[in-house]
Amino acid sequence: MAPQLDGYFKQVDTLSDHFIERLRQAVAIPSVSSEPARRPDVVRMGHYLRDQLTKLGATAELRELGKQPGTDLNLPPIVLARYGSDKNKRTILVYGHYDVQPAEKSDGWDTEPFELTVKEDGRLCGRGSTDDKGPVLGWLNAIEAHQAAGIDFPVNLLMCFEGMEEYGSEGLEDLVNEEGKKYFADADAVCISDNYWLGTERPCLTYGLRGCNYYSIEISGPGADLHSGVFGGLAHEPMTDLVRVMGSLVEPDGTINIPGIKEQVAPVTADEEGLYDGIAFTMETLHESLGSKTTIFEDKKKTLMARWRMPSLSLHGIEGAFSAPGAKTVIPAKVIGKFSIRTVPNMEIEKTNDLVYKFVEEAFKKLNSKNTMKVYAQHCGNWWVASPKHWNFEAAAKATERVWGVKPDFTREGGSIPITLTFQEATGKNVLLLPMGSSTDGAHSINEKLDKKNYIEGIKLLGAYLHYVAEEPMN
Amino acid sequence: MAPQLDGYFKQVDTLSDHFIERLRQAVAIPSVSSEPARRPDVVRMGHYLRDQLTKLGATAELRELGKQPGTDLNLPPIVLARYGSDKNKRTILVYGHYDVQPAEKSDGWDTEPFELTVKEDGRLCGRGSTDDKGPVLGWLNAIEAHQAAGIDFPVNLLMCFEGMEEYGSEGLEDLVNEEGKKYFADADAVCISDNYWLGTERPCLTYGLRGCNYYSIEISGPGADLHSGVFGGLAHEPMTDLVRVMGSLVEPDGTINIPGIKEQVAPVTADEEGLYDGIAFTMETLHESLGSKTTIFEDKKKTLMARWRMPSLSLHGIEGAFSAPGAKTVIPAKVIGKFSIRTVPNMEIEKTNDLVYKFVEEAFKKLNSKNTMKVYAQHCGNWWVASPKHWNFEAAAKATERVWGVKPDFTREGGSIPITLTFQEATGKNVLLLPMGSSTDGAHSINEKLDKKNYIEGIKLLGAYLHYVAEEPMN
Known part of the structure; x- marks a missing residue:
């Protein structure tokens, strides 16, 4: 049955300015992991998250990882946090990263990259807005909105936020393997919000990577x-x-x-054959992102199969x-x-x-x-493919339909996010990729943005997902 | 008939310490054309040559070439000089360069690169010793030895010494084309001493470049x-x-x-077929310079033909x-x-x-x-091939046999020295490449050297060449 989410959604809307303010604070910390001179800012961003989580009542700690190999620099800490430890609730482990790609106004940005700029059309412009500060703060915002609305948080939430994702995730794999049966021991499933919709209109859930x-x-x-x-x-x-x-x-x-x-x-199964035509993806948008018409195939199905x-x-x-x-x-x-x-x-x-x-x-x-x-x-x-029939995906699909009013596309991606497989193997649990932003956000480019709609509805989506997770039968 | 050269040769031997001292002074000026900070040293080297030439009674001038394109640096001047203007003598135009490749002791030199070190085995070690300060000073030394021996200088000598050879000869081509029918108008032939013997034992005259x-x-x-x-x-x-x-x-x-x-x-002519076997060149020394045995051909003739x-x-x-x-x-x-x-x-x-x-x-x-x-x-x-039957080569061959006691190899080279063709086209005269140093001198490497024997006998060779030039019939 569908959880009662209206109170939560209303609260998210009420707090939306506050949540944008939180994103502004996070974007203002230039946590560029690849630039040694910015390392103190990366560390500051880790402390900021830890402090925010503590204020929200989570138990948060900073895990130091020692020196960055080949340098005298300390690696930024991994933020580990737990919110809730009710044995009668499911426990969901979420991952995100708080470091960002380099950015200079002189690279061609229309606005200061480390000052969040809210455009009239709703774009929240700034480095890290969509990759991955918006989604990371999404989890914090979901907790806060539940508290403000006086609604019981539906699951125990384990959080793992790293500060080196844009520079090889140094130290993360070892920690995840180490904590798989310790800090993460009671996780029932994993959710990672660090990828994007296939296009700009239809939300998606991602279940495979090459x-x-x-x-x-x-x-x-x-x-x-x-x-x-x-x-x-x-x-x-x-x-x-x-x-x-x-x-x-x-x-x-x-x-x-x-x-x-x-x-x-x-081999391509009969089931799979029918899967591609319905996906919200056009050759026109592909040509746009490619910057040319030099695609090998003329049709969507062959192209998606080639990528996925x-x-x-x-x-x-x-x-x-x-x-x-x-x-x-x-x-x-x-x-x-x-x-x-x-x-x-x-x-x-x-x-x-x-x-x-x-x-x-x-x-x-x-x-x-x-x-x-x-x-x-x-x-x-290795490649990674999860079962999209798992309750973790079922819950996310229902939440998506509730928030966005459409069934999500079930997608795979052509690239690799090695940590996905690491989480799956270290915990032995199903991993879901649940994106917040859309394909035009420009994660590693100039003028990176997250649409206000994707941010606010995304906060609703993350919370709703946790409610549906709580209701799903085991499968 | 063979010119009377004994007096000249004896004088060169008598002055050999003085000539090594002159090379020491020249090597001590770090005239590295590719390093902007060394540009004043390059200019100083040009002035040094002009002053030495003037002292020897030559008419010498410095031709300024303006700014180095794309920089605020002045190009080093080209030294133009004339020694003698007797209408009854032939006039020979010689070219060389007074700039050198970069060198730092820390690159792996055994000695200070800008301090000439005379080794017990006769090596004169120092940057520029063989490329190309030794040969350039060879012409000055030949003039001085003639004066000291009281022997009439056999030709009029035109000299063109540039300071940018190791960095693209900026400005030289225009000057040579400009002066072809002016400063260089009465040149009867051209001689360039800026290449090397094919090996270490047999002198050579070079008549072709790819x-x-x-x-x-x-x-x-x-x-x-x-x-x-x-x-x-x-x-x-x-x-x-x-x-x-x-x-x-x-x-x-x-x-x-x-x-x-x-x-x-x-096509390969019958004449040419017989030419390669006699050349002082072995596959062993080729493998040594290659640092491996990865040659395409196993035999000397095919290898030389491939290069030349x-x-x-x-x-x-x-x-x-x-x-x-x-x-x-x-x-x-x-x-x-x-x-x-x-x-x-x-x-x-x-x-x-x-x-x-x-x-x-x-x-x-x-x-x-x-x-x-x-x-x-x-x-x-373009490629360049001169006629080795020209009196210019005949004279050089006779001089080589007189000084070194062996007939020179007539060689071509696989590389390009574009200025060779420029001199040929600007003057319309035969150009001869008459090397002083040998194949192991390490022109652009660490521990560059010129063997004392090659320097001193080379001075004799340059002088003897001019005497034989004076005697050669027109052809």
Whole structure:
């Protein structure tokens, strides 16, 4: 049955200016994790969250992570907090991050990036508004609105907010694994609000992410870089070999040439076949976000399948070759080609690596070059797919329909959020990605914004989700 | 008939300590043209040369070239000088440069780079010793030894010494073209001493250089760099296309795949066939300078032909792609591949460019990519071959045999010295490259040196060359 949420929703509306003020305070702290000089601001942001949570009656602590590897800088603390510990309630673990991408007005911002600007059309502009301060504060705001409305909080809430997400989540994975059966032991499900709607109109729930295996091909020959006048034509050139091998990996239409990759991909089920047409996604908006019409497919279904459930191979670049503007007549002595494969169910990391190594080794051998080649994986992260039939998703779907008046799209994403899989594995529980912002928020770009509507309705959504969670039967 | 040179040679030996002292003074001026902070030292070096030349009775002047484009720095002056203006003598124009490559002790030098150190084995160590202060001072020393020995100087000597050679010879080409029929009007031949023996034992005279056409292939698609998770598999990737096109240009064994290139190459004559075996060059020393055994050919003749008289194509790198260490999951939006073709007789620049453009355009078209491609030449410099039968070379050959006791190798080089062709075209006269140093001098490396024997015998060689020049019949 549908929970009685009207009182809560009304309170959120009443407090909306206050919640925007809270976002203003958070945006004003320039917690840029990638800039050493801003590290004190990142730490200040962690303290701010801890203090706000404590004021709201949560038990909050700061977990120090020691030095950032390779530097003398302390990592910013992870904020761990608990609100409620009623054994008769479900416990939901939520994750977010309080650090942000770099931003300077001179990058091309219309407004000061660290001053929240409320535009007439409702845009709340500022660095971190949508990624991820708005969603993180969403949880705090949901607690406060319940208190103000005098409505019992429907679940126990565990919170994990980190300050290094935009710079590799240094230290987080270890902590989550460590606390999986300790601080997070009684979590019944996990909810992460750190992604976006597929478009701007229809909310979505995200249940899958692609993995990523990242490879290097290293080819070397001469003892040092050579002058192409002196040595051109008489020595085997590592670049010539590398470009050949890289060129053999993938076709211009995206087809991966490595045997055994597509054979691992889960077949499309009849259920799935029908799933794509209903998704709120158009080729027009894709062309807009791409900035060109250079898509491989003309239709939505093939495009979504390519992003969500098919592997892809991208060539990222070459280390050691000439890469500056202008002209340099160098024969690079050692070049390292970088490429990655986005992985999907049911690809296996080790098997995929072996197939890649075999293919690259054979391709190099065919060249009959006297140069030396090695190929290796730099890092591998697995794909993640959760069950969208789990009560965690059912609850979120009902909450979405209640707040937004439409059924959400069930989506997957092409990118990786490695911590999703870590939470799933450390807790053994279902993980839901429940986005607040929309596709045009410009998370890592200039003029990042969160629409006021998405922020305020998003606070309602997070609270409603927790109420539906409390009501869902186990499944 | 052989000139009477014994008196001159004896005088050079007598003055050898004085000549080493002059080299010490020159090396002590750190005339690094690429470092703005050293520019006053470069200028000081130009003044030093002008003053030394004036003391020796030459008419010397400093030609100012104005500002270095894109900077507020004055270019160092070109030293123009004339010694003698006897209408009954031949006039020889010589070129050299008084600037040097950067050098810091901390780069790994055994000695202070700007303090000439005379080693027990005769090495004169110091930046600029062989490139090109030793050879430049060689001409001054030859004048002084003639004066001291009371021997009439056999020719009129025109000198052109620049201070920007190691940084693009800014301003030189214009000056040479300008003065070709003015300051240099009565030159009968040109001699440049700024290259090296092929090995360490046998002197050489150099009569050819390859040219260089440098190309860019620009491929673009998306409006900005993309996240490979979000867009991998659904958009045409410029890197995929570029690597394919670059890979089609050349085989791992150096064969150029562009039709019409090899068809332009001058056929090997019967004369030429016999020329390579006698050259003092071994695969062992080549492997040493290469730092590996990754040569394409196993034999000396094919290797020398590849360097001297065959075109080659080298892939230098890619601008716009990921080139740093580590891993970045970017799909670069616009990538620019750089490659160059070393050109040889009888290749024509325009024809070669047209063949390259056509080939690249067709290769890209075959990809059926929606991306956009353009190909263009960044710069083109023609090959140069002089007649080694000219009296200029005959004189140098006789002088070499007289000083070193062996016939010189007649060599070509794989690299380009664009000013060689400029002097030839501006004066319309034969140009000879007459090296003083040997292949192990390490011109641009740490521990640059000129062997005392090469310096002192080199001074004799330059003087002897001028005497034989005076005796040669016109041809």
